[in-house]
Amino acid sequence: MASPLTPRATDFPRWYQDVIARAELADNGPVRGTMVIRPWGYAIWERLQAEMDRRIKDAGAENAYFPLFIPQSYLQREAEHVEGFSPELAVVTHGGGKQLEEPVVVRPTSETVINSFIAKWVQSYRDLPLLVNQWANVVRWELRPRLFLRTSEFLWQEGHTAHATEADARAYALQILNDVYLQTMVDVLAIPVLIGHKTARERFAGATQTWTCEGMMGDGKALQMGTSHELGQNFAKAFGIQFSDETGAQQYAWQTSWGASTRMIGALIMAHGDDRGLRLPPALAPVEVIVLVIRDDEAVRAAADALVAELRAGGHRVRLDARTDVSFGRRAVDWELKGVPVRVEVGPRDLAEGNVTLVRRDNGTKRAVPLAGVASEVAADLVSAQADLLSSALAQREARTTVVASIEDVPAAAEDGFAVVPWELVGASGEATLAASGLSVRCLQRPDGSLATDAAPDDGGTPEPGLRAVVAKAY
RNA sequence: CGGGGAGUGGCGCAGCGGUAGCGCACCUGCUUUGGGAGCAGGAGGUCGCGGGUUCGAAUCCCGCCUCCCCGACCA
Secondary structure, eight states: OOOSSOOTTTOHHHHHHHHHHHTTOEEEOSSTTOEEEOHHHHHHHHHHHHHHHHHHHHTTOEEOOOOSEEEHHHHTTSHHHHHHHGGGOEEEEEETTEEEEEEEEEOSSOHHHHHHHHHHHOOBGGGOSEEEEEEEEEEOOOSSOBTTTBOSEEEEEEEEEEESSHHHHHHHHHHIIIIIIIHIIIIISOOOOEEEEOOGGGSOTTOSEEEEEEEEOTTSOEEEEEEEEEEETHHHHHHTOEEEOTTSOEEEOEEEEEEEETHHHHHHHHHHOBTTBOOOOTTTOSOSEEEEEOSOOHHHHHHHHHHHHHHHHTTOOEEEEOOTTSOHHHHHHHHHHHTOSEEEEEOHHHHTTTEEEEEETTTOOEEEEEGGGHHHHHHHHHHHHHHHHHHHHHHHHHHTEEEOSSGGGHHHHTSSSEEEEEGGGTHHHHHHHHHHTTOEEEEEEOTTSOOOSSOOOTTSSOOOTTOEEEEEOBO
16 A cells, blocks of 8 residues: 655655644644644644643743834844844834834744733742743744745744842753753653754854753754753843842843754654654643544444543543544544554454554554553553664664764764764854854763763853864754 | 745646646446546536736746745744
């Protein structure tokens, strides 16, 4: 039987687009670069949102909402920030049929508006830390859009915080990196991301430090999946965020900002998808178990209904597919395309022996299970499917990671994977050379993969020695 | 913005001077249903836009627009 998708090995980008179309995740919008997120894709996003939102709140941040429109002049208050974002701004010049006195930009990110309010709200060291998060859409006029990975409008969360000291700000940026992003990506998305800090070249516009999570996709390329920035006092000075400390002296606050977006769905597709479609980690699957009625038969239907009820009572997200006017093969293929982790097939042949068939999406295994044992088998399958997706992604990353000892060996090693090389051998000039051949330094980290404690912002001291650079092609 | 390519039913394509067709999808009916069912019937298109050549243009000519792929930017 012909595959419903272009095989990954034939044309990975084409495969990616095919999966999005066939799994009904998204469509291109009418305006270039915009995206319609379809119900199946949005349900995945809602689960991801819920998992992140809980962790964000555990980290002490509160949700709020700020306006979509920002006065253009706000962007200009922070020099690097405006320089970084100007090329991709959408600017509104007319409203209500008249030209506006001051154009407004559609937010590309909200540091400027949010900080202008934080400036109002912070007076004393007792107001700190101030921790807000917002779930919103943002617009960046991208030159080369790709669904989920780089769309002109995307959904994300952006956190913005103010702290009394640099150490507090750094600790919080790292707390978000570890307890929100790393945890969500590993435990929920089942993607074994690398964490580290960005080089000055790759840093967020206006930040003194950018911490990142980098995932490896199925073709060996890297994807930046979430970032947590230390903003130093850049925005505090630009927006006048000052407070009286314990001694009564005026101080500028130290800040962070951090964001992760619908791009993670692109990562999910590319990290776990196979030639049959999406493979969803159970933690994210809108439907964990599909109960498929093979034939229109009274006993079969009754058994299927009972199973659905039992599995739901066990706390699983279950859907019944009793569309017996559609052929079995068609329905099986459709649910595989959508990536539902476990399929329970209920048909007269198995049922005559008191069995149903359990099929796992992640590894394709199929087995007959007695009715009485279905609930516990399904529960076990969901747990191991979650774990196995993570471990196979990890194995794949390790197989495609090469440690090299000279910068000359980097391009070959990064051809279809990650090259790891001492940062001392690369440096800013080596980084520029690599960039010319389509490679970038994804992050810097210690040789054991841990974070550098003194990541050396531009203005402070010498970089920690012995760091390694992870180099790859990137999305 | 530089280099390539393409615009024809929902999607993918053929047709390249004589008035539009194929596959998939869709609708109806019957037979099917344990890995994308079969047969029969049916609906759907100002051939990207504007102008020109011609008895006649999807097809040839001129202009414009849009989209896709490869580079510089990016969650």
